[in-house]
Amino acid sequence: MSASLQPIAPNLWSEGPNPQLLGARDASGKIVFPIPEGEAANDVEVIKLSRTGTLWSYTKQEFQPKPPYDGPEEFVPFLVGFIELPGEIIVESHIVETTLEELTLGMKMELVISAFDETRSMFAFRPEQPNNEVVR
Amino acid sequence: MSDVYIIGAGIHQFGRTEERTGRDQGVFAVREALKDAGLEWSDVQFASGGSHAAGKADIMLNDLGLTSIPFINVFNGCATGGSALATAKSAIAAGECDIALAVGFDKHPRGAFAADPKAYGLPDWYGQTGMMMTTQFFALKMQRYMQLHDISRETLGKVAAKSFRNGEKAEHAWRRTPIDLDTIMNSQMINDPLTKFMFCAPAEGGVALILASEKKVRELGADAVKISSVTIRSRPPGSFEVYAPTIDVVNGGKPTILASKAAYEQAGIGPEDIDLAQLQDTEAGAEIMHMAENGICADGEQEKWIAEGRTELxxxxxxxxxxxxxxxxxxxxxxxxxxxxxxxxxxxxRAGPRQIKNKPKTAYSHVYGAPGLSGITILEV
Known part of the structure; x- marks a missing residue:
């Protein structure tokens, strides 16, 4: 991924070689994502979420959504799903570097920062790569 | 609380009516409902109604007559109709009036619904990245459900085929041509496992109901149907809802399950007493999942139910x-x-070619929509 890409929004993931999604723990101990804004941001502790999880469900977006969708001008169908970060939260995300046919419930997934369009980056998950020990 | 009855029902053709606004379709439905009840607009003492995208309902008074009655505008997403009905029913049950109107209408542009993230308290990036999509939600919910409960893709197709067969027999339906299973299964993929003909499409239409007190029903000798329950419930913690970027790891309840239980309790009956049901079928998978959420069968039993044709007319x-x-x-x-x-x-x-046999006594209806709310009604004769 080109380093010149700008994150689609600030504070979604941590910087550095092994980025992690940034969530928050509220006063009751419940984990939320993304980090709340406004009044809801009071009394929360920002935490880094697990880089790996399991596939909870998935589908493929075959048609171009109406605005506010703001993807590449030439629409490319994309995979989307929910990833269960164990003991934390189940997060909706684009899924990359795989095909619909290869996806099954419960498969191991890992976070990657991926190009959303020519100028912006977005968090995504891909099947966990073999022989790729992930730093938690 | 005294019982409340429906004594008039009117509908404007669903689908596309280019020359008529959504509200005018609502006005048409009100006039049909009044005709059905044998009443004049001046007999109506209270009204409640709304639309999601076709404007305020009380503007209808300009067309129906400026009778100065209270008219409560409802803006409650998919539960707009149920909320209008609940409001009108409460007004009669509380003894405030004897005849009330509940009305709902709408008109949407073609293509999948698009929503503003801010209106739902969500960040802009969720919409920008194409994840704030109702079609995706239902596909994601069904993909998981099918794999956990052994529902086949063909069962999805069979549910849609039944819808088109029944639609052919309903004058107010939009799609009135049967579509065979192969065509449904092989139509354009929208969001795996759901194809184009398994989905409903945003459309137009209007419906009006005239409600009356028991006293008025006797006075008029009306062909009346009793409203045994109207319930609306919003999402509990840990549920999986449309327009949700995350789900709790601890699985919670569902608004449909809560609304359904409350409705059965209010009516004093159970799912085994229901003779027919209308369930939210945004797509074929929703009808299948909602069968279980409404207590009609256990998770996974739908495969057998549908194979045996138990949900057919x-x-x-x-x-x-x-x-x-x-x-x-x-x-x-x-x-x-x-x-x-x-x-x-x-x-x-009075359902003509789609009339179900053996004089049904109890009927159930269920809606579900963003951002996670369900409405149920149970009617009895």
Missing amino acids: DGSLPINTDGGCIACGEPIGATGLRQVYENVTQLRG
Whole structure:
């Protein structure tokens, strides 16, 4: 991924070689994502979420959504799903570097920062790569 | 609380009516409902209604007559119709009036619904990245459900085929041509596992119901259907809802399950007592999942139920007898009352070619929508 890409929004993931999604723990101990804004941001502790999880469900977006969708001008169908970060939260995300046919419930997934369009980056998950020990 | 009855039901053709605004379709439905009840607009003492995208309902007074009655505007997403019905019913039950109107109408542009993230308290990036999509939500929910409960893709197709067959027999339906299973299965993929013909489409339509007190029903000698329950419930913690970027790891309840339990309790009956049901079928998978959420069968039993034709017009529990949203389309503000209209028509034995046999006594209806709310009604004769 080109380093010149700008994150689609600030504070979604941590910087550095092994980025992690940034969530928050509220006063009751419940984990939320993304980090709340406004009044809801009071009394929360920002935490880094697990880089790996399991596939909870998935589908493929075959048609171009109406605005506010703001993807590449030439629409490319994309995979989307929910990833269960164990003991934390189940997060909706684009899924990359795989095909619909290869996806099954419960498969191991890992976070990657991926190009959303020519100028912006977005968090995504891909099947966990073999022989790729992930730093938690 | 005294019982409240529906004594008039009117509908405006669902689908596309280019020359008529959504509200005018609502006005048309009100006039049909009044005719059905044998009443004049000046007899109506209270009104409640709304739309999601076709404007305020009380503007209808300009067309219907400026009778100075209280008119409560409802803006409650898919539960707009149910909320209008609940409000009108409460006014009668509380003894404030004897005749009330509940009305819902809508008109949406073609193509999948698009929503503003801010209106739902969500960050802009969720919409920008194409994840704030109702079609995706239902596909994601069904993909998981199918794999956990062994529901086949063909069963999805069979549900849609039933909708088009029933729609052919309903004058108010939009899609009135049967579509065979192969065509449904092989139509354009929208969001795996759901194809184009398994989905409903945003549409237009209007429905109006005239409600009356028991005293008025006797006075008029009306062909009346009793409202045994109207319940609306919003999402509990840990549920999986449309327009949700995350889900709790601890699985919680569902708004439909809560609304359904409350509705059965209010009516003093159980799912085994229901003769027919209208369930939210944004797509074929929703009808399947909502069968279990409404207590009609256990998770996974739908595969057998549908293979045996139990939900067909001649089955043991007919579901979506007018073709549901799949055949009628989805005008958000009107759908909930369309389901009630269909149940009233069936309970009065006036459904013509789609009339279910053996004089149904109890009918159930269920809507579900963003950002996670459900509405149920149970009617009895």
